[in-house]
Structures are given as structure tokens and as C-alpha cells.
Amino acid sequence: MSSDTTIAQEALTFSDLGLSPKVLSAVTDAGYTQPTPIQAGAIPHALLGKDVLGIAQTGTGKTASFVLPMLTRLEKGRARARMPRTLILEPTRELAAQVEENFVKYGKNHKLNIALLIGGVSFDEQDKKLERGADVLIATPGRLLDHRERGKLLLNGVEILVIDEADRMLDMGFIPDIERICEMIPFTRQTLFFSATMPPEITKLTEKFLHAPVRVEVSKAASAATNIIQRLVKSGSKPWDKRETLRNLIKAEDAELKNAIIFCNRKVEVSELFRSLLKYDFDAGALHGDMDQRARMQMLANFRDGKLRYLVASDVAARGLDIPDVSHVFNYDVPIHAEDYVHRIGRTGRAGRSGKSFTIATKSDTKYVDAIERLIGTKIEWHDGDLSTVVASEGEDDAPRRGKGAPRRAGRKDDDRKDRGERKKGSERRARHGEEDASSVVAQQEQPDVAEAAVADISERRARKEAIRSENTERKSSDRNEQRAPERGDTRPQRDNSRPARHRHQEDNDTTVGFGDDMPAFMRIVAKV
DNA sequence: AAAAAAT
Structure with a gap:
């Protein structure tokens, strides 16, 4: 009965999820055999083209839960100039770069054009990649909109949209941008939406932009x-x-x-x-x-x-x-x-x-x-x-009643001299x-x-x-x-x-990018798929 | 009391 399902789940491997041979081989080369709960829960649905609402923290293997099925689905079709086929939105530049690394790693058997659109770096290379036609576009919202306003980017060819770390985007005030971007993409798209928590604003967003999503939840890390x-x-x-x-x-x-x-x-x-x-x-x-x-x-x-x-x-x-x-x-x-x-x-x-x-x-x-x-x-x-x-x-007490201008040299310790020089x-x-x-x-x-x-x-x-x-x-x-x-x-x-x-x-380098084994132990136990 | 993101 319930023990049977437990056993069945534990025996689940990546080859059971319906991923393409190319993807599976890259996963195997990276040394992974068992999917994490979010991967096991999301991948089969994502492969079928369904919308997914993934409620999971980072460190649960969440990134691979969209990267792997996307790679599989991208094997059919080709990108056209300035019309990316997929779009992944991330809240910070570092996260965006990290997702790109995942696409490179697990897409090593594919010939895909990957473009990373983030601020703080020059437009030239980004423009070139867009011009060449991007299969995978990974972006932070600001730079993405900037490219679009400059006419370098058309979003109506996007087949798969990923919104990652939605609650963090909310914290950062990105939600209006996200809404704008969502509205630029035809609703025939597939949307994969991830958030660690589900505050009301985020729920509203999912109701507006997801169609009959499959909800996959992994327990909170709190x-x-x-x-x-x-x-x-x-x-x-x-x-x-x-x-x-x-x-x-x-x-x-x-x-x-x-x-x-x-x-x-x-x-x-x-x-x-x-x-x-x-x-x-x-x-x-x-x-x-x-x-x-x-x-x-x-x-x-x-x-x-x-x-x-x-x-x-x-x-x-x-x-x-x-x-x-x-x-x-x-x-x-x-x-x-x-x-x-x-x-x-x-x-x-x-x-x-x-x-x-x-x-x-x-x-x-x-x-x-x-x-x-x-x-x-x-x-x-x-x-x-x-x-x-x-x-x-x-010479000091901890009470914060003194203003900033209060003299502070009085009681300094010897060891501190270097520090304040x-x-x-x-x-x-x-x-x-x-x-x-x-x-x-x-x-x-x-x-x-x-x-x-x-x-x-x-x-x-x-x-x-x-x-x-x-x-x-x-x-x-x-x-x-x-x-x-x-x-x-x-x-x-x-x-x-x-x-x-x-x-x-x-x-x-071939630093291991976290994945299946990158899940905190406590999560492995309580996670439900 | 902060940080993050387009310039």
C-alpha cells in the first residue's frame, strides 16, 4: 500500500521520466541517476507541454526540473533571428548565469544557441546572439525589456516561458515587469512558474498567467x-x-x-x-x-x-x-x-x-x-x-542612544588599530x-x-x-x-x-553544479511529489 | 535598519 508507493518512488530514475536520450546521457555523465522530488514531479508534466506551478526553494534541484524537459522539447524545431524559442526570467544576474551554466552542462549533446541577457555588461554580444536566433534566452527583467525597446527582440515566438523565484521577484518590485513580459508572449506558450512561497500577489499572478497548471510542491526549508x-x-x-x-x-x-x-x-x-x-x-x-x-x-x-x-x-x-x-x-x-x-x-x-x-x-x-x-x-x-x-x-555601552557623531575613539582596543587606520x-x-x-x-x-x-x-x-x-x-x-x-x-x-x-x-573548470544530490536531507524525507 | 535590477 503506502509502503509500495514509497518503494516505487525511491526506485524512480531519470530514465523513467520520459527525457530524450541526449538529455539522459548528459545527466548520466554528470553523475546523477535519481531525480529529486521536484524533478520527479515536474518533469513528466513539463514534457507533456503542461503548465507547472512549482513550489520549491532553491537547492531542491529546481533548476534541472525545468532545464531538462526544456532541452528535450527544444530538440524539435529551430530558432529564428530575434525570436527566441524559450525565455527564462531570473531575479539576479548571478542566478541567470547559473541557469545558463546548467543549460550548457545538460545541453552538451545539443546544438543550441543560448543567450544570457543581464545588465552590467555590454549589449554587443547579447545583440549578436539574439540576431543569430536563440533557442534559450535567460534574462533578468530590466535588460530584457531594454533589448525589446531597442527593437532587438521579438517575444511572440516564445514557446516556453519560465518564471523562476517569483516571490523574490515580488520582493524586488519586478512584478509589473513580469506582467508586461507575460503579456508580450502569446498564450499558446507553456509556462513553468516557480516560487518558494505563495503570497497573495503571487497567487494572483499564477491565476492570470498559468493555464490549468499542475501544482508540484516540495516542503519548505524553513x-x-x-x-x-x-x-x-x-x-x-x-x-x-x-x-x-x-x-x-x-x-x-x-x-x-x-x-x-x-x-x-x-x-x-x-x-x-x-x-x-x-x-x-x-x-x-x-x-x-x-x-x-x-x-x-x-x-x-x-x-x-x-x-x-x-x-x-x-x-x-x-x-x-x-x-x-x-x-x-x-x-x-x-x-x-x-x-x-x-x-x-x-x-x-x-x-x-x-x-x-x-x-x-x-x-x-x-x-x-x-x-x-x-x-x-x-x-x-x-x-x-x-x-x-x-x-x-x-567607555561605551550598548545603548544606541548616542548619535552617529559621538566620539568613538575612546575605548578602542589595541587589536583594532589596523582596522580603523x-x-x-x-x-x-x-x-x-x-x-x-x-x-x-x-x-x-x-x-x-x-x-x-x-x-x-x-x-x-x-x-x-x-x-x-x-x-x-x-x-x-x-x-x-x-x-x-x-x-x-x-x-x-x-x-x-x-x-x-x-x-x-x-x-x-568542471565544478559540480548542484543537482539531485544537492537536496538537504530533511527535504528528502518530507517531500511529497 | 536592506538588497536586488535598466541606464
């Missing part, structure tokens, strides 16, 4: 994976207190720590913490939305490839990003929205591995911690005593003079420990300089020049700008 050890870490609330807490934590975890993502709530904090960590010789990179696109891709690639051990990031990296082997997640700030906590810590403990997450909490974070504990339904253990044992740094002056200068100045800052820093520097692995130092340089090309100050100004003293090997960065790292 119950927090059991393979991730979670701890709260008390800290004073001043930035230097928190940075010191973080450094000590990282050092204490050193033996177990392969690599870590460190989340901050704000972009400025990402930048500050990143610079601070570099000064303390941590092998860190940074990732947030104000960095130029090349730097974003570079940082992510370097972190994935193990060239950077730490990645300081905003919530742009919280959801969906698939880096298979992250050992630690640190929340430098307690996330304001409890769901973000679940997404952030879900960057570790992937592909059935174990992971550790530490959340630095100050007295003013109490209510956010409470909200998180309510959401995940458990109390998070304190790492080394709770906040009642916090010693406020000398000449940063402001330095960054102002860098902003005016561009990148070459950043390397001199690095040189300056390294001077005090010449001996150490000499011993240090050269490539590591080069990577760090590269990192500091990239992080300095923040979009706000230089993105526009970036597109047309290779004349700045750029010593990096000349980039072939006609190809987006992600193609390069994709060719020279």
Missing part, C-alpha cells in the same frame, strides 16, 4: 536543515567589536573551515568588512550589487575555485547561488527578515554535506533573533554564552585616481611584515591584490567608464570582451 550546525555568537554592537568577534571566530574554526561566506546586511558593510579582513591578511573577496559585473563574476568564480577562502557578501548571494562545498556561513549581521536567515545558512551544508553557521548577535538584534527562532521552530544554541555575558567595550583617506584617493592606487595600498599594508610577505604564497597575494582592485571598481564610480575604457592602467590579461566572463571559468 524547518532548517539538520546537517547544519547553527550557533549564535554574542558580540558588542560596535563595528570593531563585531569585526573582532568575527576574526576570533574564524581563527577558532580554522581547522574545520574550508571556506566561508560572510553575510552583511548592507553593501557598505560588505565593503568595510572586506577591507578590514584584507588588512588582517584574510584571503577574502567581496560580492554585492554595486560592484561592477566583471568584478562580481570574478569574485564568485575565485571563491568557487578555491582561490578565495572567504566571501563577504550582501543578500545578493543569499538565495539560490550554488557553490557546492561551502563549509561555513557567518552572519556578520543578523538578517532583518527571518527568511533570509534560512537562505543564508542554506549556502552551507549543500549536497548532503555538513555545514556550520555562526550568527553574530548584539543586544539590539534580540528581536530579529527571536523572529528567526520562531520561523525555524527551534532555539539556536549560543556558542560561548549568551548576550547577558557580553562585556561592553571600554587611514581607510577613509585611502578610499577617497582611490575613488579619484582609480585602481592603480589600490595596489599601493596593499603594498603599504604589507610593509610592516616584510618577512611574512616574502614567505607568503605569491599567487595568494596576487589574488588578493586582484580582489582589492576589483572591489574598487564599484559600479557607482566607474561602471559607465568600464564599458568603454580599457585605457585605464589595467594590467590584467586582456579580456576578450566579446565574451562574458562566465564562459571562461566555465570552460576551465
Whole structure:
């Protein structure tokens, strides 16, 4: 009876789902045999051309649940110029690039034209791909609409439309854009719609744009994976207190720590913490939305490839990003929205591995911690005593009653001197003079420990300089020049700008992109198909 | 209290 169905489900393999031989062979080559619940539930219907409403978090194998059937269905027919056959909408550039990687990986036996339309990079290459006729078009909404308005793109040939991470698009205010785009595509299309949650606005959207969808639901991740050890870490609330807490934590975890993502709530904090960590010789990179696109891709690639051990990031990296082997997640700030906590810590403990997450909490974070504990339904253990044992740094208390202008030098600890040094002056200068100045800052820093520097692995130092340089090309100050100004003293090997960065790292690595085995264990148990 | 996305 019910045990029979369980057995039948467990025995299910990809070859049972109706995928084409070409697709199956790519899946097998990637080392997968068993579909995840969302894949097993969605693929057969998607192959039949039905609309699918998939309710699933990232990390459930969701991407493959639309990539594989789309590849199969694309085997018939050909793309025409400026008329893409399929369209996949993603909320962030990194996610869009990641989906493209999936199409490349599982479409290796197909001859498909894939175009990635995202902001922050030049139009030329994107235009060329559209002109050639794209079988698969992956886009963030803004750039897609931009291309359309320039007349480079006709959406009335789209046969399959995928809307991914719909609830996140809602958070980001993309819903009007999504509606516009949906209205441009003939309703004879097939629509595959994915969302982790179903708030009323999203339900409305599905009622408007889906036709008799098959609903496939995988239970929510909010119950927090059991393979991730979670701890709260008390800290004073001043930035230097928190940075010191973080450094000590990282050092204490050193033996177990392969690599870590460190989340901050704000972009400025990402930048500050990143610079601070570099000064303390941590092998860190940074990732947030104000960095130029090349730097974003570079940082992510370097972190994935193990060239950077730490990645300081905003919530742009919280959801969906698939880096298979992250050992630690640190929340430098307690996330304001409890769901973000679940997404952030879900960057570790992937592909059935174990992971550790530490959340630095100050007295003013109490209510956010409470909200998180309510959401995940458990109390998070304190790492080394709770906040009642916090010693406020000398001359300060934790009460946030002082304004920003309050003197803050009084009680600083010895260890902090590095942290607060000449940063402001330095960054102002860098902003005016561009990148070459950043390397001199690095040189300056390294001077005090010449001996150490000499011993240090050269490539590591080069990577760090590269990192500091990239992080300095923040979009706000230089993105526009970036597109047309290779004349700045750029010593990096000349980039072939006609190809987006992600193609390069994709060719020279075969990092596993998460898939069937990329499902948290707790989900495997409760998932219903 | 934020971040994300077109310029």
C-alpha cells in the first residue's frame, strides 16, 4: 500500500521520466541517476507541454526540473533571428548565469544557441546572439525589456516561458515587469512558474498567467536543515567589536573551515568588512550589487575555485547561488527578515554535506533573533554564552542612544588599530585616481611584515591584490567608464570582451553544479511529489 | 535598519 508507493518512488530514475536520450546521457555523465522530488514531479508534466506551478526553494534541484524537459522539447524545431524559442526570467544576474551554466552542462549533446541577457555588461554580444536566433534566452527583467525597446527582440515566438523565484521577484518590485513580459508572449506558450512561497500577489499572478497548471510542491526549508550546525555568537554592537568577534571566530574554526561566506546586511558593510579582513591578511573577496559585473563574476568564480577562502557578501548571494562545498556561513549581521536567515545558512551544508553557521548577535538584534527562532521552530544554541555575558567595550555601552557623531575613539582596543587606520583617506584617493592606487595600498599594508610577505604564497597575494582592485571598481564610480575604457592602467590579461566572463571559468573548470544530490536531507524525507 | 535590477 503506502509502503509500495514509497518503494516505487525511491526506485524512480531519470530514465523513467520520459527525457530524450541526449538529455539522459548528459545527466548520466554528470553523475546523477535519481531525480529529486521536484524533478520527479515536474518533469513528466513539463514534457507533456503542461503548465507547472512549482513550489520549491532553491537547492531542491529546481533548476534541472525545468532545464531538462526544456532541452528535450527544444530538440524539435529551430530558432529564428530575434525570436527566441524559450525565455527564462531570473531575479539576479548571478542566478541567470547559473541557469545558463546548467543549460550548457545538460545541453552538451545539443546544438543550441543560448543567450544570457543581464545588465552590467555590454549589449554587443547579447545583440549578436539574439540576431543569430536563440533557442534559450535567460534574462533578468530590466535588460530584457531594454533589448525589446531597442527593437532587438521579438517575444511572440516564445514557446516556453519560465518564471523562476517569483516571490523574490515580488520582493524586488519586478512584478509589473513580469506582467508586461507575460503579456508580450502569446498564450499558446507553456509556462513553468516557480516560487518558494505563495503570497497573495503571487497567487494572483499564477491565476492570470498559468493555464490549468499542475501544482508540484516540495516542503519548505524553513524547518532548517539538520546537517547544519547553527550557533549564535554574542558580540558588542560596535563595528570593531563585531569585526573582532568575527576574526576570533574564524581563527577558532580554522581547522574545520574550508571556506566561508560572510553575510552583511548592507553593501557598505560588505565593503568595510572586506577591507578590514584584507588588512588582517584574510584571503577574502567581496560580492554585492554595486560592484561592477566583471568584478562580481570574478569574485564568485575565485571563491568557487578555491582561490578565495572567504566571501563577504550582501543578500545578493543569499538565495539560490550554488557553490557546492561551502563549509561555513557567518552572519556578520543578523538578517532583518527571518527568511533570509534560512537562505543564508542554506549556502552551507549543500549536497548532503555538513555545514556550520555562526550568527553574530548584539543586544539590539534580540528581536530579529527571536523572529528567526520562531520561523525555524527551534532555539539556536549560543556558542560561548549568551548576550547577558557580553562585556561592553571600554567607555561605551550598548545603548544606541548616542548619535552617529559621538566620539568613538575612546575605548578602542589595541587589536583594532589596523582596522580603523587611514581607510577613509585611502578610499577617497582611490575613488579619484582609480585602481592603480589600490595596489599601493596593499603594498603599504604589507610593509610592516616584510618577512611574512616574502614567505607568503605569491599567487595568494596576487589574488588578493586582484580582489582589492576589483572591489574598487564599484559600479557607482566607474561602471559607465568600464564599458568603454580599457585605457585605464589595467594590467590584467586582456579580456576578450566579446565574451562574458562566465564562459571562461566555465570552460576551465568542471565544478559540480548542484543537482539531485544537492537536496538537504530533511527535504528528502518530507517531500511529497 | 536592506538588497536586488535598466541606464
